[in-house]
Amino acid sequence: MRYFIIILGLIVVALAALFIIKDNDLLLIGAIIAVITGFWIAVFQIPKEKDS
C-alpha cells in the first residue's frame, strides 16, 4: 500500500513542478532526480510490507 501512496505523492509533486519550474535546467534535473529517488524509495517499501 505504501508503494502506491508514494507513487500518488510523486504524481502530485511532478504536477506541482510543472507549474513551479520555468526555464531552469538545474531545477528540471533536480525534479527528475527527485522522481527517480522517490520511485526507488517506493520500490524498497515492497519487501517491508506484509506478505498477505
Add this chain to the structure above:
Amino acid sequence: MSYLNKLMDGHDGGLKHEGMTPMQKIAMRFVVIGLLYYGLAALEGMIMRAYEITPLPFIDETHFFSIMTVHPMVGIFGSSYMIVFGAFLFLTPFLMEKPIYSLKMANGSWMFIGGGVLIMWLAGFLFSYAPLYTLYWPLPADTEQFTAIGGIVYIVGVVGIMIGTFLYTYNVFKTIVYTPKGWEKQPSGALLRSALGLTAIANFFRKKETKHLVPLPIAAIARGTIDVGLNAIVISTAGVLILIYLVGNGLFSMDLQDTWVDALLYKNIFWWGLDLVADGLVLVFVAGTWYLLAMMISGKDLYMQNVARAALFVEMVVSWTVWSHHLMSDQGQSNALKVLSGEVVTAFELVTQGIAVFIVLTTLYKAKPIKMTNELKFLLGGILGFMLAVPAGIIQADLGMNRILHNTQWIIGNHVHVAILVGLTMTLYSAIYVLFPILTNGVKLYSQKLASAHFWLHLVGGIGMGAFMGMAGIDGMLRRTIYYNGEYNTYMILAGICGAMMMLAFILFLYNIIMSIGLKGLLGIYQPSKIDTHDCLVQEKDK
C-alpha cells in the same frame, strides 16, 4: 477431420484448456489481447499508408489525425505492453520457482490495460480527439480544436492503462521478494537488491563477491520494470494536468491559462518519461529477453553473464539521461542538454546494445550446431531490427543531422518502425514461439510453412517499409503531414506494399495459431482455471 472441426478443436487435439494452470491462462489472456491490438494497430497503419498515397473518401483529415493519435498508443500499450507484461508475469514466478504474488492483480492488469486502450481508442473514433501521442502542451488541453469530452474520455483511457501498469510493477517486484505461505522466510531485501543490480555494484568494492540471488532474466525484468514505473508516473502526471484543464475550462468554463505551464519544461518532462519506454524498458527488456531466448535455444549458460548484468544496469541509467535527443531542434533548449544528454549519452546506447548483441550471438555460436527453429529465426530477425534502428537513432541524435532529419519520415520509418516492428515485434514473436508449447502444454503448431511465410513476409515487409519511409524522409517528406499532389508517391506506394506484406504475415500467423489451438481452446483461456498454482509447485517438488 473436417476443416470446421479442426477450426473448432484445433490441430492434433488442440488446446485442452481444462489442464491449464492459472498463470498459463493469464499469460495467454495478455498475449491474445495483445495480438488483437497488434492487428488493430496494423489496420490503422495500413489506412494511413493508403491515405498517404491518395486521401481516402470515407476518412476526413480530422479523423486521419485521430487515427494517428491512437495508433502508437494501441501499438505500444495495447500490443507491446500486453504481450511483454503477460510473458513477464508468467516468467517471473516461473524463473523464481514460486507462485505469483497475486493472481487477482495479474488479471486486473490485463483488464485495466486492455479496457483503457479501448476507451482511449474510442476518444479518437467517436470524438476525433487528435493532439497526437506526443501531447505537446497546450495542444491536448485545447478545447477550441477538440471537444473537452473527447479529451476527458482519452485521459480516462490513459488512467486505466496506468492503473494496470502500476499493478503490474507491484506484482513483479512483490513476486521476486515475497515468501509464499508455508515456505522458509526469503531474504526479501537481498533479493530486491540483487534484482536491481545493487549487489553487482557492491561486488566491485568487495574482496569476496556476494552471489547473485536472482537469475539474469529476472534482473532484466526488474530493471526494465523500474523504467515502466517511472514512465507511468510521468504519463499519469501529464494526464492529471490535461484533465484539470479540460474539466476546468471545458466543463466549468473556468479561465485556466495554459501559460501557467512552461511548454518547453512540459516537453522535457514528458519526453523524459516517454523515452523511458523507447530507450529504457524496450532496450532493457529486449536485452533480457534475448539473453533468456539465447539460453533456452542453445541450452547453454549465457556467455559473459557478469558483463551482461552490468550492461543492463548501465542501460537503465543511460535511459534516465537521454531524453534531450528529442529536443535538439527546440531553439529554447539549452546547448548543454542538447550535447550531453542528446548526443553523448545517446551514443552510449550503441555500446550497451552492441554488448547485448555480441553476448547473444556468441552464446548461440558456441552452441553450434543448432537447428534453425522459428524462435531462432525470429530472434535473429529481432537482433537485425535493432542493429538497423539503433544506429539510425544515433544518426538522427546528431545536432547537424537532426537539422535535416527532424520531423521527417526518416525518424518514424527507419528508426521507430524498424525498432518496433522488426526489432521488438520479432523478438516478441520469438518469445511467443518458444513459450507456445510451455503455455499450451505442448500443442503442436498447425503449419510450419505458414510460420516460415510469417517470418519472411514480416522481415522483408518491416525493413522495406521503414527503408522507403526513410528514403522519403531524406527527400524532405515530413511526418504527420498529408501530401495531396502525390509528391512522394513512389516511396509511399512501395512502403504501402511492404506494409501489406506485414499485414499478410500477421494474418497468416493468427490463422496458424487459431488452427493450432482451436476456437474452443481459445475461448477456454478466458474461463477460470480449475488448478491451484500452489498444488503445481508441490507436485514439482515431489518429483
